[in-house]
Amino acid sequence: MGTPAPGTRIAAVGPQRAHVLTAAQRAAREGARFTDERPHAMAAGLPYQDARCLVAFDDHGAAVAAVTVWSAGPGRPGLLEPTGVHREHRRHGHGTAITPAAAAALREPGAPAAAAALREPGSSSAIVCTPSSGAGAVAGYRPAGRRKLPEARDRYRDA
Template identity: 50%
Template sequence: MVLDVITPDVSRLVEVGETLAQWQVDGGPVHLHPGDLGWYSLRGPEETASSMRIWADGATPSAIGLLDGPQLLRLAIDPARRDDTGLAAWIADSVEDPEGGVFAPGRATVEARGAGALTRALGQKGWHEDEPWIPLSLDLSAPVQPATARIETIGEDRAGDWVSVHWSAFRGTALDDAARQTFINRWLAMTSGPFAPASRHLVAFDQNGEAAAVTTVWSAGAGRPGLIEPMGVHQDHRGRGYGVEITRAGAAVLREMGSSSVVVAAEGSNHGALATYLAAGFVPAAPVADMSRDG
């Protein structure tokens, strides 16, 4: 097998996203999703393309990865080739080799959910299981329980509301004017980028009209699983059910977009996120672990 490791240019991003979308199947692993590329595109299309790696036989991708940080590779493999030992060996060799175009020397992590052959190949090279993640899914064949809070699907004119809640949920620090404008600019880059048509951005408001929770959801096309990435609740509004409300609302939007289910993965140690998704009706699957090597 002669396998090339390709870094695509910007012109190929839509094509790569469409290939990833075709690899999303109900009951399959919660692996790299086109929505993950969409969320990463906060950084702009050029950086998104430069952070991607494609393992291909000629023009046909067999695996698609996103370097979500210099030493973390998030990966999806063509479902027909998850147990292909030859492909697994080539990928394992390329991530192990500092000249392989993926990782520098030192500690590194591969997120290879559902890729049993690759997991075994990495294990044979001394990689070990890292902390577990819990995949969760919600079947969208029936209507989703409606939210009771006011929830709006927003556009660019409400970017400030979305950004403020996300910052509070994930940073927990004061948001000064400069940081706020930087984040808004990045959010606008995402919402005008190559993956934007597959996304919807939601905000939940409290009884006083204050933004309380946000999510972005990503479709992979009709009849395929959609993704929640990210979801967060403002620190001032935690413990009041807004996480469950915004999650259900996002799932309902994905159902309207034709998604067959909605998926997400949460760290096993993130008890708050797990409780939210379970309360929203998601069903957990068996824990999965990334593969890591020590520095």
């Protein structure tokens, strides 16, 4: 747990490499609409002030997984979403590697060097929120040290 798959390299990506992030997210989800403009729009918003994006690369340099790490500030929980592993690179440990790397980047001073840009947030913990209907996502978080909590439903008002 937390050890990258052999040959996996995890790096923080900034605006100049947004296309790498969005390509990995599109490859992780059927019908995903992650455009290259989306990370730039996210980065322009106030919530992104303490957020960062990580991408996992395999030993051939291909982007195989991605995650956005959101911090609510020092001492508060951080959120790892969306997390995705390229459909053609699943079951090789890339998701299991990127999830704890992202969590460590939120809260641990000794986080991997690749996550150096993410050490500042100082979050108290790292959480994920994924629909329980996403069996693959739920199953994918378990090997990365996440545990399933009781289901919580969002509240909404009918229009």
